[in-house]
Amino acid sequence: MNAQAAQFQSTPGPDELALGTGPIPAGPYYRPEYFDLEREAVFKRTWLQVGHLCELAEPGSFIVRSLEFANASILVTHGTDGKIRAFHNVCTHRGTQLVAEEGGRRSSFSCRYHAWNFGYDGKLRAAPDFDRFYVDKAQCGLPEVAVDVCARLIFVNLDKSPAQGLREYLGPLAAQLETLHVARATQFSEYTYEIDANWKLTYDNFQENYHLRFIHPRSGAAAGGPENPFGYPENYALHGLHRTQRIWSNPAPLIKPFQGYAFGKAAEAMMADGLADCPNGSEYYALFPNFFILGSPMTPFSHCVMPLGAGRSRGVIRLYWVGPDDSASKRFAREFQMATALDVHAEDRAVIEAGHRGLSSGALEHIHFQSQEVLCRHFFHAVNNMVESYQAERKAAGGVA
Amino acid sequence: MSATGGLLPSGFEPLEPFVESWAIDGAANRAHRRLVSNEAQRIAFFNAAKDLLPAGLAYLDRKPLEQFDEKEQRLMNLFLSLGHVAQAVEIQGDDEPRHALGRQHMKITRASADLP
Numbered sequence: 001m002n003a004q005a006a007q008f009q010s011t012p013g014p015d016e017l018a019l020g021t022g023p024i025p026a027g028p029y030y031r032p033e034y035f036d037l038e039r040e041a042v043f044k045r046t047w048l049q050v051g052h053l054c055e056l057a058e059p060g061s062f063i064v065r066s067l068e069f070a071n072a073s074i075l076v077t078h079g080t081d082g083k084i085r086a087f088h089n090v091c092t093h094r095g096t097q098l099v100a101e102e103g104g105r106r107s108s109f110s111c112r113y114h115a116w117n118f119g120y121d122g123k124l125r126a127a128p129d130f131d132r133f134y135v136d137k138a139q140c141g142l143p144e145v146a147v148d149v150c151a152r153l154i155f156v157n158l159d160k161s162p163a164q165g166l167r168e169y170l171g172p173l174a175a176q177l178e179t180l181h182v183a184r185a186t187q188f189s190e191y192t193y194e195i196d197a198n199w200k201l202t203y204d205n206f207q208e209n210y211h212l213r214f215i216h217p218r219s220g221a222a223a224g225g226p227e228n229p230f231g232y233p234e235n236y237a238l239h240g241l242h243r244t245q246r247i248w249s250n251p252a253p254l255i256k257p258f259q260g261y262a263f264g265k266a267a268e269a270m271m272a273d274g275l276a277d278c279p280n281g282s283e284y285y286a287l288f289p290n291f292f293i294l295g296s297p298m299t300p301f302s303h304c305v306m307p308l309g310a311g312r313s314r315g316v317i318r319l320y321w322v323g324p325d326d327s328a329s330k331r332f333a334r335e336f337q338m339a340t341a342l343d344v345h346a347e348d349r350a351v352i353e354a355g356h357r358g359l360s361s362g363a364l365e366h367i368h369f370q371s372q373e374v375l376c377r378h379f380f381h382a383v384n385n386m387v388e389s390y391q392a393e394r395k396a397a398g399g400v401a
Numbered sequence: 402m403s404a405t406g407g408l409l410p411s412g413f414e415p416l417e418p419f420v421e422s423w424a425i426d427g428a429a430n431r432a433h434r435r436l437v438s439n440e441a442q443r444i445a446f447f448n449a450a451k452d453l454l455p456a457g458l459a460y461l462d463r464k465p466l467e468q469f470d471e472k473e474q475r476l477m478n479l480f481l482s483l484g485h486v487a488q489a490v491e492i493q494g495d496d497e498p499r500h501a502l503g504r505q506h507m508k509i510t511r512a513s514a515d516l517p
Contacts, residue, residue, distance in 0.1 A: 328461030
C-alpha cells in the first residue's frame with residue numbers, strides 16, 4: 001500500500017473521537033418497542049422531505065404523501081395565492097380521507113362522503129345543509145401541518161409547533177443545498193423499492209463505502225482504485241444531526257466503452273445547460289433523519305428511506321433534471337443515468353435484508369463500526385439521543401417512558 | 402428483413418429485427434423487458450445497436466422529440482432500451498441473472514423519457 005493509500009486508513013478526527021469507538025447496541029436496529037419510540041421522538045417532530053416544487057408547478061396543483069409511521073396522509077397544496085401549504089388529508093366532518101389521488105390539479109377538494117368542500121387554504125368553503133350542524137365553518141378547516149421549502153425540496157413537520165424552522169434545522173447546509181442541481185430542477189425520474197429491514201439498517205448502507213467492493217464489484221468498479229481500494233470518501237463532516245461526506249475523485253476510474261460514451265452524452269447535456277459548475281458537486285448530504293442527496297450534477301439523485309414498521313421500509317430514489325428532455329441525446333443520457341443508478345441500488349437490498357434477519361434473531365448484543373463507518377455511528381447517536389430525550393421528557397411529565 | 406422492412410429510418414435497417422422486442426414505450430416496460438430477456442437476446446441486440454448509437458442520436462437530434470414520426474420514435478425507443486441492456490451486457494455480464502433477482506424489486510415510477 002503506497003503513501004496515498006495510507007491516508008485512507010483514516011485517522012479519526014476530533015468529531016469522530018467525540019462519538020467514541022465502542023460497540024453499538026443491536027436492539028435499536030430491530031426492536032419494535034424502539035421503533036415505537038422513534039416514531040414519536042424522531043419522525044413526528046422532525047422535518048421530513050416529502051416532495052419537490054416541480055410537483056406543484058402550477059397554482060392549483062397538489063400532492064398527497066403517506067407517512068405510514070404516523071398512519072398519516074398529508075395533502076400539500078400550491079394555492080392560487082402562490083403559497084405552499086400542508087394539511088392532514090382528513091375531512092373535518094367525520095374524518096374521511098379527503099383526497100384519494102397521489103397528485104394533480106383541482107380548484108377545491110370535496111369529500112366524497114357528504115360533499116364537504118375545502119379550498120387550497122384548507123378552509124371549509126361549503127357543506128350541504130350545514131345549518132343543521134352545531135359548529136362554525138371557521139372551526140372546520142383542515143388540520144394544518146408545518147411545511148417549508150429549501151432548494152425546492154418540500155419538507156413537512158408533524159409537530160404542531162416545531163422546535164425549529166426548516167432553515168434553522170438545516171443550519172449552514174441550507175445554503176449549500178441551494179447551490180445544487182435540485183434547487184433548479186424542473187422534473188425527475190423516480191424508482192422505489194420496499195425492503196424487509198429497519199429504516200436505520202437501510203439508511204446506514206448508503207452512508208458507508210466499506211461494502212462497495214463486495215456488493216458492487218461490477219456496477220461500482222469505478223468507485224475504487226489502487227490508492228483507495230474501498231473508495232472511501234475524501235472527507236467526512238458532522239453538522240449537528242446531519243452529516244456529509246465528500247466523494248473521492250478517482251483519477252483513473254474503470255469505465256467501460258459504452259458506459260464512457262453514455263456518460264459523455266450526459267456530460268454534454270450538463271455542459272450545454274450550464275450545470276457543470278457546482279461548488280458542492282462532490283458533497284453527499286445525509287439530512288436527518290432519512291434523506292440523502294448527492295451534489296453531483298452528473299448523478300443528481302436523492303434517496304429517502306421511509307419507515308413502514310420496525311422491520312420494513314420504503315426507499316424512494318429520484319434523479320433530478322433541469323429542463324425537459326429537449327433532444328434525443330439528452331433523453332438517452334437521462335435514461336442511461338437512471339438505469340445505472342438503479343442497477344447499483346438494486347444490489348444493496350438483499351444484503352440489507354440479510355442484516356435485518358441476522359440482527360432480529362437477537363443473537364448479537366452489539367454491532368461494530370470502523371472509523372470509515374463514522375457516519376453510521378453518528379447517525380445512531382443522533383437517533384438515540386432524541387429517543388433518550390423523549391423518554392426523559394415523558395418521565396418528567398409523569399408518563400411511561 | 403423484407404417482412405419487417407420500413408420500421409426504422411433509412412440507414413438503421415440492421416436494427417429492424419430488434420424492433421418487436423426492444424422498441425418499447427415506457428421506461429418501466431423497458432426495464433421489465435431486460436428482466437425477462439435471455440442472454441443471447443441481450444447480446445445480439447447490444448452488438449447490433451451499440452455502434453449505430455452515435456449516428457442514430459445525431460440523426461434524431463436534428464428534430465424536436467415531439468415531432469418524431471413513428472419510425473423515429475421506434476429508433477428512439479430502441480436506443481432507450483439499449484441504455485438498459487448495456488448495463489446487463491457490459492457491466493453485469495454473467496452476473497446478470499443474479500442481479501435480476503434484486504432488480505425485480507425496483508419499480509420505476511417516473512422517467513424523464515415518459516414525461517410530456
